[in-house]
Amino acid sequence: MVSVWAEKALLENGWAENVLIGISPEGLIESIVPGRAATGQTTGILLPAPANCHSHAFQRAMAGLTEKRGPNPSDSFWTWRQLMFRFLDRLTPEHVEAIAAFVQMEMLEAGYSANVEFHYLHHQPGGVPYANVAEMAERIAAASATTGMGLTLLPVHYQYGGCDKRPLGPGQVRFGNTLDAYTELHARSTEAIAHLPTDSRIGVAPHSLRAIAAEDLAHHADIAGANPLHMHLAEQIAEVEEIEAAHGKRPVEFVLDTMELNDRRCFIHCTQMLPHETEGLAKSGAVAGLCPITESSLGDGIFDGVRWFENGGAIAVGSDSNIRISLSEELRTLDYSQRLRDHSRAALATPDKSTGRRLLDAINAGGATASARNNGVLAVGKLADMMALDSEAVDLIGRTGDTILDCYMFAGEDRMVKDVWSAGRHMVTHGQHIKREAIVSAYARTMKELGEAI
Ligand code: ZN
Numbered sequence: 001m002v003s004v005w006a007e008k009a010l011l012e013n014g015w016a017e018n019v020l021i022g023i024s025p026e027g028l029i030e031s032i033v034p035g036r037a038a039t040g041q042t043t044g045i046l047l048p049a050p051a052n053c054h055s056h057a058f059q060r061a062m063a064g065l066t067e068k069r070g071p072n073p074s075d076s077f078w079t080w081r082q083l084m085f086r087f088l089d090r091l092t093p094e095h096v097e098a099i100a101a102f103v104q105m106e107m108l109e110a111g112y113s114a115n116v117e118f119h120y121l122h123h124q125p126g127g128v129p130y131a132n133v134a135e136m137a138e139r140i141a142a143a144s145a146t147t148g149m150g151l152t153l154l155p156v157h158y159q160y161g162g163c164d165k166r167p168l169g170p171g172q173v174r175f176g177n178t179l180d181a182y183t184e185l186h187a188r189s190t191e192a193i194a195h196l197p198t199d200s201r202i203g204v205a206p207h208s209l210r211a212i213a214a215e216d217l218a219h220h221a222d223i224a225g226a227n228p229l230h231m232h233l234a235e236q237i238a239e240v241e242e243i244e245a246a247h248g249k250r251p252v253e254f255v256l257d258t259m260e261l262n263d264r265r266c267f268i269h270c271t272q273m274l275p276h277e278t279e280g281l282a283k284s285g286a287v288a289g290l291c292p293i294t295e296s297s298l299g300d301g302i303f304d305g306v307r308w309f310e311n312g313g314a315i316a317v318g319s320d321s322n323i324r325i326s327l328s329e330e331l332r333t334l335d336y337s338q339r340l341r342d343h344s345r346a347a348l349a350t351p352d353k354s355t356g357r358r359l360l361d362a363i364n365a366g367g368a369t370a371s372a373r374n375n376g377v378l379a380v381g382k383l384a385d386m387m388a389l390d391s392e393a394v395d396l397i398g399r400t401g402d403t404i405l406d407c408y409m410f411a412g413e414d415r416m417v418k419d420v421w422s423a424g425r426h427m428v429t430h431g432q433h434i435k436r437e438a439i440v441s442a443y444a445r446t447m448k449e450l451g452e453a454i
Contacts, residue, residue, distance in 0.1 A: 001030060002424065004384075005038050006046035007391050008404070010360075012379040015401050019046065023384045027199060027423030032380060041426075043419045044391035045404055047360065048378050049113035050327070051152065051367035051385075053289045054230070054268050054318025057100040057140065058121055061450055062087055063323045085171040087450070089125050093139045095446045096121065100143035102443035105433040106325040107149060110414040113385035113422045114150030116318065116371045118205050118230060118268070120158050120175045122185060127173030133181070134188035141192045144200065146435065148427040150385065151196060152371040154205035154230055155189040157182040157220065163210050163246035175207075179216050186223055199383055199423040201372045203228035209243050209251055217259060228264050228372050230289065231255075234277075235269035235300050252277035261286045263314060263369035270308075271301045278304045282313030287366040291320035292333035302337045306347050309362075316366035328416075331359045331409050356405030384424040389416045390431075 002023045009019040011032060020039065022031035066080040104115050117140050123129050132138070137155060144151035158175040159182075161168045168176045177185055186204065193200045204224040206212045208231060212220075220229060234240055234251045243251045252273050255261070261284035268289040270281060281288070290303055298321075308315070317330045335355055338347045349355045368376035375385035389396060393416045395407045408416055420428035427433055 001025070003040040004046070004386070004421075005036065005040060005042045006388060007044055009034075009046035009378060010048065012377045021046070021378070021384070023421075023424040027197070027384055027425065029378065029380055029382050029384050032378065043388040045389040045396070046378065047111075047387050047389065047405075048364045048376055049111055049385045049387035049420055049422070050360075050364045051114040051116055051150070051316065051371035051373055051375070052107050052112040052318050053116045053266060053287070053316035053367050053370045054291055054320050055103065055107075055115055055117050055322060056120070056320065057103040057115075057117060057143070057322065058091060058096055060103045060322035060325075061095075061099050061447060063321070081171065088121070088171060088174055090450055091121065093130070093135050095450065096136055097139035097142050098442040098446040100140050101146045101439050103322055103325065104143055104147040104149040105436060105439045107319070108147060108420050108422065108427050108433055109417065109431065110325055110327040111387040111417045111420060112149075112327055113375060113383075113387070113420070114152060114371055114373055115144065116152040116154060116203075116228075116230070118154050118156055120156035120205075120207060122155075122177065123174045125174065127168075127176060129181075132188070133185050134192045137185075137189040137192045141196055141200075144196055146439065147433065148422055148425040150199050150371075150373060150422045151193060152201040152203055152228060152373065153189060153193050154203045154228065155182070155186050156205040156207050157216075158207040158211045159213070160211055163242050165213065179219060183219075183223065197423060197425075199373065201227065203230060203372065205230045208232040208239075209247070209254065210239065214247060214254070214258070221260065224264070226264065228266060228370055230266040230268060230370070233267035233270055234272040235295070235298075237272060237301075240272045250274070250277065252281050256280045256284065263287060264372065266316065266370035268318070268320070269295060269300065271295060271303055273304055275304070275307060278307045278313075279311045282308045282311035285314070287314045287316050287370040289316050289318055289370060290330075290334060291318045292330050292337065293324050293326070294320035296333055296337070297321065297323050302341050303334070305334065305338050306342065309348055314366040314369065315362050316370045317363050326414050328409050328412060328414055331356075331363070335359065354402040354406050356409045357402040359409070360405055384421050386419075386421045387417055388419040390418040
């Protein structure tokens, strides 16, 4: 058994000091004893480390490249799409593995314990499957083996170019599968993660109501069973209009009326919701998978967080396009969006929980169910998914209790993160991933190759 001693720790029942935590070889928390003298591996302020609920790893390599306007000023996606198409023509499995490892390394260094990878880049350029249909899934799994980050792999079913079932466009053919091909891919992807540590998970991801046939959702739910099922839901206004025109219902109304919902269902980008949709979906138990930095980058709009929380809704956060991977910034962006819209302050806080505490608790709980990970709190029997803040960071000096979390989230940054464990694997020490040098150099090689191409 490995022991970790922390000056302070946020446990299931609140803050404690001088805490000694025992971790089993399987990565589970076996014992928690406050009030012990420092011994063995020591750290600062120990917190539960949440799962990152939504990522498309390969997009990390495009970060910062899509900020120019195209010939039509109203088409703000033009440069993004053009770049994406050129980029997709070049990406090899080796590139994808190097990028995914780099992304997971950055996630761990930001304080996330697990990567829920919404994985849709399946085929060769031109759309022909690889000889091994799960080639790319295996590359994501290989990245996880390198980084030690927990993985919940969500192979994505992507079949059509829109609600009218038009064929995929040239930029989409590497994503496409019929329902039968997807079912096969899902089975092969399940095998691809079999050699990873036992905390890895598989799930199902129908891409969106635009990219699959709505009548196939029952099949997706069957494959998912008790595993997670994630879907992009209501990100942009044009998307909502397209779905309403095709199905006679807005996307949130559609899933409320047709799907069995529970806390293993995670809907990504619940941005475009009317009040009755927010209330209904919050009460359904489904998790809203929020990606505030990407949603800001794309100009999607603002999640109705105040109403969502008032109705007991669950949330998780993800980094989606990975334009910037920062846990503290995701939470700060989420909270500030509410303030800017409502001309309010601390709108998500409650009488007994500050903003920082409320959000950290919420994303740990929602992230755990959305990723099917036995984590979310520091308690005996849970995975040792833990992050530790540096108690010597200047913004934390003299701070106690939940104020620590507020100072980290609003005045601090991810550089405060000193140690991170994923299922007991101690992958970040002194603020850096233990394999940082090798992972960065593989990523740099990839970026040089891609840079010449795009
Ligand atoms: Zn996404």
